[in-house]
Amino acid sequence: MKLLRPESVEEAAAALGNGSVALAGGTELVPLLRDRLVEAETLVELGGVLPRGIQDGGTRIGAGATLAELEVDPEIPQALREACSLAASPQLRSMGTIGGNLLQATRCWYWRLRFPCFLHGGDACTAREGVHSEHAIFGNELCASAHPSDPAAALLTLGARLRTDRRELELAELYRLPTEDDRSLTTLEPGELILELELEQPDASTYLKAMDRARWAFPLVGVAAARFGDEVRFAIAGVAPIPWRLGSPADLDRATPLAGTAYKLDLARTLVRRAQSAVG
Ligand SMILES: Cc1cc2nc3c(=O)[nH]c(=O)nc-3n(C[C@H](O)[C@H](O)[C@H](O)COP(=O)(O)OP(=O)(O)OC[C@H]3O[C@@H](n4cnc5c(N)ncnc54)[C@H](O)[C@@H]3O)c2cc1C
Numbered sequence: 001m002k003l004l005r006p007e008s009v010e011e012a013a014a015a016l017g018n019g020s021v022a023l024a025g026g027t028e029l030v031p032l033l034r035d036r037l038v039e040a041e042t043l044v045e046l047g048g049v050l051p052r053g054i055q056d057g058g059t060r061i062g063a064g065a066t067l068a069e070l071e072v073d074p075e076i077p078q079a080l081r082e083a084c085s086l087a088a089s090p091q092l093r094s095m096g097t098i099g100g101n102l103l104q105a106t107r108c109w110y111w112r113l114r115f116p117c118f119l120h121g122g123d124a125c126t127a128r129e130g131v132h133s134e135h136a137i138f139g140n141e142l143c144a145s146a147h148p149s150d151p152a153a154a155l156l157t158l159g160a161r162l163r164t165d166r167r168e169l170e171l172a173e174l175y176r177l178p179t180e181d182d183r184s185l186t187t188l189e190p191g192e193l194i195l196e197l198e199l200e201q202p203d204a205s206t207y208l209k210a211m212d213r214a215r216w217a218f219p220l221v222g223v224a225a226a227r228f229g230d231e232v233r234f235a236i237a238g239v240a241p242i243p244w245r246l247g248s249p250a251d252l253d254r255a256t257p258l259a260g261t262a263y264k265l266d267l268a269r270t271l272v273r274r275a276q277s278a279v280g
């Protein structure tokens with residue numbers, strides 16, 4: 001396997017495709033390569049080319065900023081700081097970038113073990129009939145995986161926009177539910193690079209996370225809330241194949257839990273209530 005160290009975004013973009021894959025902190029990609037869930041002949045290291053600064057009062061963030069840098073910056077809205085600090089372990093947070101975090105693959109054990117399930121191009125979701133205690137309660141008809149990113153939920157409530165080397169888009173537009181014709185969970189084009197995020201500064205925000213242990217666990221349910229004047233926005237991690245926006249707490253009534261995930265709806269209701277009271 002070759003490792004390329006480009007010196008500009010243009011050089012990195014030109015090197016991608018045809019068996020080469022972008023590498024940021026590597027905390028997600030390296031295990032996927034090792035388990036042969038991703039095949040690559042060349043890794044294109046983004047470390048030298050991605051913006052990683054935090055600017056404009058915490059509202060402009062380079063995609064190469066690490067979760068560890070975000071969790072301690074006082075200008076970063078509280079929901080995002082808390083989401084970063086509750087993610088993974090200190091070692092992973094000091095390597096893992098925010099760009100890579102938004103693009104992490106599902107932790108569904110069937111997918112990781114390469115079962116020929118719907119997301120791998122098969123006919124049906126293995127988890128729906130199988131063991132699915134950590135799976136989805138929304139958008140779970142074809143694939144019941146639960147999106148693992150804590151920061152993505154926080155960023156959804158903060159109205160985050162992404163700048164890539166090709167376009168600008170809302171964070172919500174980065175994600176899509178899989179369909180029969182297209183099984184991908186993001187709209188990122190092959191070789192497209194996320195360069196920067198822009199977000200709004202709320203009056204108050206928070207991120208609350210339920211885990212199966214107190215630290216270093218993916219979200220069973222993670223609720224972000226951000227208040228802008230009288231408007232309170234909510235988004236949830238760990239409940240759908242993509243980070244999930246709630247129009248209002250009443251939208252929880254639209255959940256479609258599986259037999260083994262009904263408990264997540266109780267968790268979500270409790271965390272939404274607590275988050276709402278925390279942001280006033
Ligand atoms: C044991 C473990 C526990 C974890 N727990 C949590 C948790 O509780 N909560 C949570 O939110 N996350 C968790 N994570 C995920 C972790 O936060 C991510 O692995 C990390 O943020 C990914 O960033 P990276 O820079 O290492 O990405 P990489 O591994 O380098 O890349 C990940 C993917 O993104 C692509 N990529 C990276 N940067 C860009 C870019 N700028 N533009 C385009 N493509 C890009 C890569 O090609 C690759 O496909 C955990 C991870 C592990 C291994």
Ligand code: SF4
Pocket residue numbers: 106108109110111117118119120124125126127128135142143144145
């Ligand atoms: S939840 Fe998604 S990834 Fe997991 S088995 Fe079902 S289709 Fe595959």
